[in-house]
Amino acid sequence: MTDTLNSIAQLVTPCCLIEKSKLQGNIARLSAHIGELGCSLRPHVKTHKSVDVTKLIENGGNVRGITVSTLQEAQHFFKHGYTDILYAVGIVPNKLATAASLIEQGCDLKIVFDNTAMAAMVIEKAAEFSCTFKVLIELDTDGHRSGIEPSSQALLDIAGLVNQSQNIELCGVMTHAGESYSCFTHEEQLAMARQERDLTLLAAERLRAAGLECRVLSIGSTPTAFAIDDLTGITEVRAGVYAFFDLVMAGLNVCDVKDVAISVLASVIGHQTEKHWAITDAGWMAMSRDRGTANHPTDQGYGLVCDITGKALTDYIVNDANQEHGIIRHRDAKQPMNYDAFSLASMVRILPNHACSTAAQFSHYYLVDEGKVIEKWHVTRGW
Ligand SMILES: Cc1ncc(COP(=O)(O)O)c(C=O)c1O
Secondary structure (H helix, E strand, O other): OOHHHOEHHHOOOOEEEEEHHHHHHHHHHHHHHHHHOOOEEOOEOOOOOOHHHHHHHHHOOOEOOEEEOOHHHHHHHHHOOOOEEEEOOOOOHHHHHHHHHHHHOOOEEEEEEOOHHHHHHHHHHHOOOOOOEEEEEEEOOOOOOOOEOOOOHHHHHHHHHHHHOOOEEEEEEEEOOHHHHHOOOHHHHHHHHHHHHHHHHHHHHHHHHOOOOOOEEEEOOHHHHHHOOOOOOOOEEOOOHHHOOOHHHHHOOOOOHHHOOEEEEEEEEEEEHHHOEEEEOOOHHHHOOOOOOOOOOOOOEOOEEEOOOOOEEEEEEEEEEOOOOEEEEEOOOOOOOOHHHHOOOOEEEEEOOOHHHHHOOOOEEEEEEOOEEEEEEEOOOOO
16 A cells, blocks of 8 residues: 555545445454354355455354355455355356366355256256266245245255256255345344244255255345354355445344445535535446335435545435436435535545445455555456
8 A cells, every 4th residue: 555545535536445443343243143153154255356355254253165146256266265165146057167167176166056947957068067066956935036945846856856967966055035135123134034044944854854965054144144043054154245234234223324334435526506416426336226225214315425534424315326426415305405514526435225236336445444545455346
């Protein structure tokens, strides 16, 4: 880090800031919880796509491998020494060559089957390769997205197909309780977490009763990972967004707004005084288009505005966004703007709705501590 970059005010906007002490606090909180329950974490690196963040998570303890959402992430992390990798998006035949190349280089990659017909297609294609592909079957434990029902015949059908193939090895099952993003209370999150766990245990029992292998039971989302109170029988928990946290997680009371480690640094570029607006250079290219708090009791627009030190100006949000323009106004459109807090060329920090989608807009993060820029970390991108 050069001296010229050590003050936040000297950065060129828009750029992405990570408060290191908050990042470390968030990481420690989940590592401790999962450790107390005697389980392991398989952090989802799609949130930050950063080897440096992953190293901090490993330092927090209880980590077993990583989860990725693209094969590009798998390649990047493998290049940086990570071998135990779960690619947690259902595989299609066109990706097998990339997966095979990673496996042949020594990567302990696990891929995912989420329906019988696709499993059959992938198994047929896999016969063209000489390596063995390790597989988890994805379970739908909450009706949220993909996977098969834990009590369905499809579970045994997929396992049966895998068993007959020459070079596919069934390792276990995985699920992601994405519906926990609609659970606003701890009680709802706990019920969702227990459901995610219990249906995963059920699927494993059914596979074992049929004489099939099921040594990996992988579950997780940030709300359910924090809520769960007993992980007996589960081998690993996956979570990603907890490292940075965001306004969606704060809206669900999984964290506090002050725990959000990620923000976008923006400059005030103009005023529309009749409309009570301040315009910044952080539009949706910087914030992302994610409006994850739109259905929350407190809608945060495209982000909550903080001053340059990170103190939330809770009355102000990015109410609208164009590609490279953000429009800040008071939550109550009728209220006048306090232009003292938004003078021309001054800087503000904006907390995002969804850390993963905002972080993915940037090629690097500036790590900050006590108002100083202390490090610059690379972010990998693409597919
Ligand atoms: C398959 C899978 N596992 C784990 C996670 C982590 O969940 P969260 O972002 O809530 O930490 C995700 C997030 O989308 C996911 O898709």
